[in-house]
Amino acid sequence: MPTKPAIKQGESMDEKEIIYLEGDTEISEVVEKLRQHEKKPLMLVVPKGALLLQSIVNLKILKNEAAKNQLTLALVTTDKVGQHLASQVGVPVYEDLKAPHPTFVPEKIPPPVEETIELDLTAREKDEEPEVPVHHYQISTQKPLEAEPPSRPLIKPKRSKKRLIFVFILFLIMALAVILFVPSAKITLAIKSEPLDEKLQIRVDTQVSDNDFSTALLKGKAVEKELEKDSEFKTTGKKEVGEKAKGTLTVTNETGVDQVINEGTEFKENDSGLVFTNTTTVIVPKATLNAAGDKVSGTIKTEVAAKEGGSKYNLAVSNYSVNSLDKITAKGGPMTGGTTREVAILTKTDQDNVSQTLFDELVSQLHQEIADTEKNARVLEGAFESKIEFKEFDQKENAETSKFKLKMKVKTKGIVFEEDIYRRLIVFLMEQKLPNNKMLVLSEQDEVATQVAGLDLEKGELKLEGAVKTKMASKLDAAAIKKNLKAKSKDKAKEYLFSLGELSSFEIIAFPGNLKRLPLLSARIKLEIKTE
Known part of the structure; x- marks a missing residue:
């Protein structure tokens, strides 16, 4: 039978699509790859012993x-079993990509061994009869008795025995593949854990070229950034304003000398304590004696x-x-014309509060921008120093207004370090503190509280203190456990797990469900360790 070369003469390798598969590639992944390719010749390069080649159903x-x-499919593999199976389903197989012809080509399936092949020989007998009868006198003319025609011969395929042996071997290989690769088991081990709390001292240095886990040293990076913003705020200060009340007072002088009441002199109402001021300067005459010899106080009226x-x-x-004159009193009124209204004003408190608010906002925004720019960087608030470069209000203190604006520029400097490397260092340092028979049990519930213990931007140094809360448990060798469990009956497996001692409980889930023994291959046993 003529064979089709892997690459036709004059045809480049680029005209064929070549897909390289892994030994554990599932059939579903390969089918998905076939669906994504155009209508053109396709060659699958499959390693020896791949799961895909162990099942004729997959092929x-x-x-x-x-x-x-509408793809022209061919396999490239050195796996003998895979080559035979592929030829059975009608897929050409090549030893390598440079092979001019397939090693195995699709074979036609011969008829079963037990099936008989009938050959009709009557036509041949008729063809051999002469067209014109010839009489030979030396031959007797007596017709012989007609004998029953011989039974039709049974012709058996020549290769039936070899094919039977091949089918038997193929069946054994498939059965072995099923026994090895179909069974699986998931074993969940629960071990008792105990809390582990430690405080770690870590140093970050921008001057070093690499990390040094043995000395708890991380390579850092110095960063610097500034940001300016103009924001509007509302005032919170209130003030009562309005027209001033006015009136006339009669000022009395009981002293023996004239008293000058200057403009702005304060008169305090005795009951309420409210203060009025003199609007002009007046002279209150001194006290005198009348004709009867009685004392007469000097008086004068003034506007307040x-x-x-x-x-x-x-x-x-x-x-x-x-207040300033003991012997001077006044009486008068009524005071009228005073009105009241409340207005919003810009107070010193307003200015201080919004300055801090805008400063905090700009610092937070700067830290976020640094985190976005420096990918995977850990940005700690205490690892930065920030200051106001420029600040300006659009209105002065005590201005009557309900809104005001503040323009501010902030500059920040600090040190960052890689988050992933920091976490790896934490795990490394924690493992160094464990006893030899213990292992670290990491989970999503672990806590790492990082604080800045010191910052020196001039030297480029940052000191960190990490408070770590995690768990530890007795050390288990997962590979050794899986090796000891393979091919064991469920009862023997339970006895072995009980013998470990460190386990508080375990669970064995096997597939198929009626599997009496665990898989023969360690790779088919999945081990999951949980802590309690």
Whole structure:
């Protein structure tokens, strides 16, 4: 039978699609690859002993899928079993990519050994009869008695015995493959754990060229960035303003000398303590004696106004005193015309609060931008020094306003380090602190609280303190356990697991469910270790 070369004469390797498969590639992955390729010759390079070549069913699925996608399929492998199986399902097989002809080509399936092949010889007998009868006198003309025609010969295939042996061997190989690769087991081991808390001292240095786990040293990187922003805020300060109340007071002088009441002199109402100020300078005459010899105090009227605006300064006739002059009193009123309204003002507290708010916002934004720029970098707040480069308010303190703006520029400097390497260092340092018979049990519940213990930007040094909370348990050799469990009955497997001592419980799940022994191959046993 003529064979088809792997590469036709004049045809480049690029015209064929070549896919290289791994030994453990599943049939579903290969089918998906076939569906993704165009209608062109396709060669699958399969390593010796690959799972794909151990089942004739897999090869039939490949052939059917290639036919659906109109692909010309061929295999390249040195696996003898795979070569025979592929030839059985009709897939050409090459020893290597440079082979001009396939090692195995699709074979036609011969008829079963037991099947007989009938040959019709009557036509041949008729063809041999002469067209014109010839009479020979030397031969008797007596017709012989007709004998029964011989039975049709049974012709058996010549290779039937060899094929039977091949089928038997193939059956044994398939049975062995099923025994080795179909059974699987998942064994879950629960071991008792105990808490492990440690504090680790780590140093980050921007001057070193590499990490040194033995001395708890990490390579760091110095970073610097600045940001400017203009934001608007609302004021919180309140102030009562309005028209000032006004009135007239009669000032009395009981002294023997004239008293000068300067403009702005304060008169305090005796009951409320509200203050009014003199609007002009006046001279209060001294006290005198009348004709009867009685003392007559000197008096004068003066205009006053409330020290502040507001309706609370609208007072009835009241008595007033002058703090700076003991012998000077006043009485008068009513005080009228005072009005009150509340306004928002920009206070010093407002300025201080928004300055801190905007500063914190800019620092946080700067740290985030550094984290986005420096991929996988650990950005700790304490590993940076930030300061205000520029700050300006658009309005002054005590200005009557409900809104105001603040423009600020902030600059930050600090040290960062790689997060992944930091975590690996933590695990390394924790393992160094374990006893020889213990192992570290890591989980999502582990805690690593990192604090900055010191920062020196001039030297490029950062000191860290990591408080680690995790667990440890007795050390188990997973490979040795799987090796000792393979091919054991379930009862023997349980006895072995009980003998380990460190386990608090275990669970064995086998496939198929009625499997009495664990798989023969360690690779088919999955071991999962949990802690309690």
